[in-house]
Each structure stands twice: as C-alpha cells, then as structure tokens.
Amino acid sequence: MATHAPAPQPLLSIIVPAYNVQHYIGPCLDSVLDQMGSAHELIVIDDGSSDATLARIRALLATRPDIAAQVLAQDNQGIAVARNHGLAAARGEYIVFVDSDDRLLAGSLAALEQAIAEHHPDVIACDFRMWYPDQEAKSHRVGMRYPPGLLSDQATILNTFFADRQMYVWANIFRRAIYQQLDAPVFPPGRVFEDMSTLPRLLSQCASMVYVPHAIIDYRQHAASITKLISEKWCMDLAAALSVARKHLDQRGVDESVKTHFDIAAAYFYIGVVKDSYELPRADGRRVRARIKPIFVESLYGDCASMLEAARGVETVSYDRSHDARTIRQVERALAGSFVFRFRQTASRKIKVWKRLRRNRKLAAGF
Known part of the structure; x- marks a missing residue:
C-alpha cells in the first residue's frame, strides 16, 4: 500500500x-x-x-x-x-x-x-x-x-x-x-x-x-x-481593551519603563474616546464618560503628574513631547470634570457634525 x-x-x-x-x-x-x-x-x-x-x-x-x-x-x-x-x-x-x-x-x-x-x-x-x-x-x-x-x-x-x-x-x-x-x-x-x-x-x-x-x-x-459610528459599546470596548492589556503586562512582569509608555499610550486612546463621546446624545455621553473613567484610572500604573514628568524627560520614547504633554493635560482636565474642557468639546463636536452633514448633503446632491 x-x-x-x-x-x-x-x-x-x-x-x-x-x-x-x-x-x-x-x-x-x-x-x-x-x-x-x-x-x-x-x-x-x-x-x-x-x-x-x-x-x-x-x-x-x-x-x-x-x-x-x-x-x-x-x-x-x-x-x-x-x-x-x-x-x-x-x-x-x-x-x-x-x-x-x-x-x-x-x-x-x-x-x-x-x-x-x-x-x-x-x-x-x-x-x-x-x-x-x-x-x-x-x-x-x-x-x-x-x-x-x-x-x-x-x-x-x-x-x-x-x-x-x-x-x-x-x-x-x-x-x-x-x-x-x-x-x-x-x-x-x-x-x-x-x-x-x-x-x-x-x-x-x-x-x-x-x-x-x-x-x-x-x-x-x-x-x-x-464617520465611524460612536456608541456606548464602542467606548466601553476600548476601556476593556486597556484593562486586558494591563493585566497581561502585569503577568509578564514588564520593566518600569514599559509601564510608563503604556500609561502615555492609554492617555491618547482615552482622550480620543472621551472626545468622540460628545457626539452621542448628551445623557448617553455623560453616562459613557462616567463608566469609562474608573476603568481607565484603574488601568494606569501612575497618574497624570507622573506621565507629564516622564513625557517632558528624555528617557521615554517620544516623537512629539509637546503633543504628549498637551494630551496628558487634556486627560487631566477630563478626569477633573473641567467645565472649560466640556464646553470646548461640545462646541467642537457640534461643528464637526454640522460639517459632516453639509458634506453628505453635497455628496447626495452630486456636487
């Protein structure tokens, strides 16, 4: 055979x-x-x-x-x-x-x-x-x-x-x-x-x-x-992803420098979702931000002050230290519930939605 x-x-x-x-x-x-x-x-x-x-x-x-x-x-x-x-x-x-x-x-x-x-x-x-x-x-x-x-x-x-x-x-x-x-x-x-x-x-x-x-x-x-669809699930999935990654890094016993870089990256993703959440109806957006805030904070190894210090130093890998610092300061304001931050995001998102609707109307009209 x-x-x-x-x-x-x-x-x-x-x-x-x-x-x-x-x-x-x-x-x-x-x-x-x-x-x-x-x-x-x-x-x-x-x-x-x-x-x-x-x-x-x-x-x-x-x-x-x-x-x-x-x-x-x-x-x-x-x-x-x-x-x-x-x-x-x-x-x-x-x-x-x-x-x-x-x-x-x-x-x-x-x-x-x-x-x-x-x-x-x-x-x-x-x-x-x-x-x-x-x-x-x-x-x-x-x-x-x-x-x-x-x-x-x-x-x-x-x-x-x-x-x-x-x-x-x-x-x-x-x-x-x-x-x-x-x-x-x-x-x-x-x-x-x-x-x-x-x-x-x-x-x-x-x-x-x-x-x-x-x-x-x-x-x-x-x-x-x-014009991605922002939803409560979309926002919560990001928070869950940060938690899963953090848990595994802990299990691997990563270097202290990795923890710092993880925090700064998490700050970028968090503030992005917070800003996107202002496209939701007002009550939904508030609920989402309230839900993701503690998950984000618990996912961090440090706090905003330690992130700012690291971002301004020379020991972290960074391609725009000024941008890193601005992002971390925005996270700090968002976590503190700053009225100025909320006002700016509400106005910014309304303008973006208006521009998007205007562009979609032009596309539908064949312009």
Whole structure:
C-alpha cells in the first residue's frame, strides 16, 4: 500500500477573514495570490456573508489550483472569531493577516522571507500605507520607528510600540508559536479594538523582533469609516481593551519603563474616546464618560503628574513631547470634570457634525 509523505510545513500562512466584501475580495486575493509560492498557504474565512463574497472566493481560487489554499465558511460571528478560526487551521511557521478590503503590497512576502532567513525573529514589524482609493493624493505611507537590526530587548520593543500607537495586527507578522502561547481565544469575540487588547499581549511574549521598512498593506480608507459610528459599546470596548492589556503586562512582569509608555499610550486612546463621546446624545455621553473613567484610572500604573514628568524627560520614547504633554493635560482636565474642557468639546463636536452633514448633503446632491 502506497504511503504519502506529509506536506512540508509552510513558512507563511496568509489568513484573510471576509464578510460582505464582494466588491473588494477579488483585488485583495489577487494581491496575495500573485506573490504566493510553494512556501505559502492561504486560508480565507467567510464570516457568513450574505452577498456574493463566498462564491467569488471559490471561483477565484478555482483558477489557481497550484496554490495551497482553503476556504472556511462560518456563521456570521465577527472578525475576531474569523481570525481565531483561521489561526486554528494554519500550519505555517509565521502568520500574515490581510483584511479582505485591503491589498498586500508587491514584494511583501519576499521581504518577509528574507527577514526570516536572516534573523528568524519572533515577530517582524512592517510599515503600511493609508490608502484613499478615491483620493489617491491623500494616500501616504506610515512608518514604524523601531531601531534597525535584530531587537532582543523587550522593553525597547514594547516602548517603541506604545510610542508609535499603531494597533494593527496585520502590520506585525508573528511566529505561530507566539499566538499559541496566549490563552484561547486569542482575539476577543464580539468586541471592537480587538487588536488593541491582543497586540500588547503578543509583543510581550516576543524575545526578538526585526523591523522591515517595507510597506506591507494598502489600508483602505472608506468614506463610511471617516464617520465611524460612536456608541456606548464602542467606548466601553476600548476601556476593556486597556484593562486586558494591563493585566497581561502585569503577568509578564514588564520593566518600569514599559509601564510608563503604556500609561502615555492609554492617555491618547482615552482622550480620543472621551472626545468622540460628545457626539452621542448628551445623557448617553455623560453616562459613557462616567463608566469609562474608573476603568481607565484603574488601568494606569501612575497618574497624570507622573506621565507629564516622564513625557517632558528624555528617557521615554517620544516623537512629539509637546503633543504628549498637551494630551496628558487634556486627560487631566477630563478626569477633573473641567467645565472649560466640556464646553470646548461640545462646541467642537457640534461643528464637526454640522460639517459632516453639509458634506453628505453635497455628496447626495452630486456636487
């Protein structure tokens, strides 16, 4: 009886979660398939699409029988569950996530292979491109600011990450073994900000990193995403993400400098959500701010005074110390319930909503 040797382990598993993206899935998968070779596998997870997404995935992959690919279909459960499903099916040594409305930029898989061959790190960090398909002149590259070469100091990895504050899992290519070190499910189901709670946990498990200054993803900016829907759940999910990340950092026993950088990054995210909450109806906004305030404070290692002192010093990683200080002072005012802060935010948000409605009316009128 003939026996067959098991297929060799792929170097890279490319995981693409997809939901109702019939107009985008073709270009996305083409950008991946055009770069794939024998060292790669593709896993596409359809998250219960109600349009032609699944049919287009299957039709496209049928034209590429030379590629190691599989399609997994699940009931609609959200991107976190789809990612977890893909991780469970992956066999590659490294995991590459690509969102189904984005594009994997040319040369990306080759750049990753070269970094792995030279350094074999726990994680590879890459640049990406903010992509405005309808306003290409606005598209621009976003560069990470990690030091060059192989990084083996965990504090340097985490401090630079928190200073950059780019919370996108697809810009970080981890060894699959790093994902396996976290309790399942890796990505928390049913929440937004799943990357914000997951990336610090993954990075804290890494003993080595290589930064590859290659733009890996065209990150599509939708007109709808510019006017994201703010809700109480949206705000609470951010607060929960900070708590999850803080708990894991405690478990890992991170350096004191990491705690400082975490606090400053948390201040940026917190004040952003506080400002967004002023777009909610007045009573809802007040309730949200009252709910997230104690969660944020309990997530911090220090206080605003210690953050300000650190931001003004030279020992923290910072790309704009003046901006850091301004943000922390805004957090201080928000926590204190400053009337001036509340008044400014109310006025600012009303102006933004008015401008948005005016722009939408012009678009609807065809101008």
